[in-house]
Amino acid sequence: MKYIFLYSFVIILYFLAFRKNKIKTALSIKRALRGFIIFIPYFIQIILLTAITLNVIPDKTIINYIGSGNILKNAFFAGAIGSMIFIPAFIAFPIAALLLKKGISYFVIALFTTTMMLVGIITFPIERKYFGWKITVYRNIFGLIISIIIAVIIGFFYNEI
Amino acid sequence: MKFEKKYFNIIFISAIIAFFSAAYIFDFQRGQTIALLSADFFLEVLPVLPVIFLLIGLFEIFIKRSVIIRHLGPDTSNIVVKYTFAVILASLNVGGMALAFPVAYALKKKGADMKVVFTYLGAAGLVRINMILFEATFLGLKFTLLRLFTAIPLIIFAAVILNKYFNGHTEFSEKGEC
Numbered sequence: 001m002k003y004i005f006l007y008s009f010v011i012i013l014y015f016l017a018f019r020k021n022k023i024k025t026a027l028s029i030k031r032a033l034r035g036f037i038i039f040i041p042y043f044i045q046i047i048l049l050t051a052i053t054l055n056v057i058p059d060k061t062i063i064n065y066i067g068s069g070n071i072l073k074n075a076f077f078a079g080a081i082g083s084m085i086f087i088p089a090f091i092a093f094p095i096a097a098l099l100l101k102k103g104i105s106y107f108v109i110a111l112f113t114t115t116m117m118l119v120g121i122i123t124f125p126i127e128r129k130y131f132g133w134k135i136t137v138y139r140n141i142f143g144l145i146i147s148i149i150i151a152v153i154i155g156f157f158y159n160e161i
Numbered sequence: 162m163k164f165e166k167k168y169f170n171i172i173f174i175s176a177i178i179a180f181f182s183a184a185y186i187f188d189f190q191r192g193q194t195i196a197l198l199s200a201d202f203f204l205e206v207l208p209v210l211p212v213i214f215l216l217i218g219l220f221e222i223f224i225k226r227s228v229i230i231r232h233l234g235p236d237t238s239n240i241v242v243k244y245t246f247a248v249i250l251a252s253l254n255v256g257g258m259a260l261a262f263p264v265a266y267a268l269k270k271k272g273a274d275m276k277v278v279f280t281y282l283g284a285a286g287l288v289r290i291n292m293i294l295f296e297a298t299f300l301g302l303k304f305t306l307l308r309l310f311t312a313i314p315l316i317i318f319a320a321v322i323l324n325k326y327f328n329g330h331t332e333f334s335e336k337g338e339c
Contacts, residue, residue: 055191105327
């Protein structure tokens with residue numbers, strides 16, 4: 001239901017495209033189908049790995065590693081776990097909010113969420129498929145560096161560093 | 162090798178179905194939870210998938226290469242437009258970085274500058290609209306805005322650096338370039 005605007009938008013676009021050039025419109029659909037079919041196995045792979053990770057590593061463990069002890073250890077594990085995992089936003093942020101309540105610094109939380117969203121070992125297969133090994137590795141390394149910088153700046157603003 | 166790749170999908174998906182069926186038949190609790198969790202995630206993102214690929218299809222067939230190269234290409238005349246476009250496009254993304262890869266690849270194939278593609282990829286991870294709303298709800302507006310304003314320049318900066326390494330890079334060329 002919430003996607004009704006999106007669907008209407010696409011339907012209108014295709015309607016206009018159809019009127020302009022039927023053959024090209026058919027080609028577009030064909031191209032869309034091909035892209036979809038190439039994409040789906042990798043996507044299912046990611047989802048399965050995510051579900052398995054979430055199941056095998058319960059929330060408690062994550063909270064344990066990131067949520068107690070000295071700040072450097074927390075930061076290290078936040079970055080490490082965040083890089084390895086690909087959690088959807090609606091699960092990640094409640095966990096982050098829980099960590100916040102436990103008193104974890106914003107620095108660690110920023111590191112955690114940023115690496116989770118930007119860097120991903122789980123997303124390696126699909127990124128490698130589309131862009132090749134080198135870009136995948138370099139982009140993720142830079143992503144990690146960026147995440148650390150962002151987290152440090154945020155920690156600075158919250159007077160934690 | 163070619164034989165393997167062709168049947169990879171079918172084998173993979175059959176294996177999944179077999180595993181989940183076995184999990185239910187043998188009442189394997191862990192397996193069942195994993196199945197439900199996966200189905201949950203999958204259904205969360207599924208409504209958007211066909212739409213995104215339909216849009217990519219239209220983009221690939223109808224938009225001329227010259228248009229993209231003129232507006233988003235390596236020429237340095239309209240820098241602000243290029244990066245703004247990349248960030249705005251990325252903010253419209255829903256459901257994770259995985260979905261950003263096909264779109265980024267389509268852009269690259271059409272001749273967009275790698276700086277733009279990398280900015281889009283980076284921003285697709287960090288600057289999504291629905292994610293920003295979530296974040297503000299759970300972690301506070303100050304945190305969200307702070308993260309946003311530090312992330313965007315850094316993403317662009319990293320994109321420029323990555324561009325120096327990877328200009329003119331072509332992997333995964335499908336047949337039927339346009």
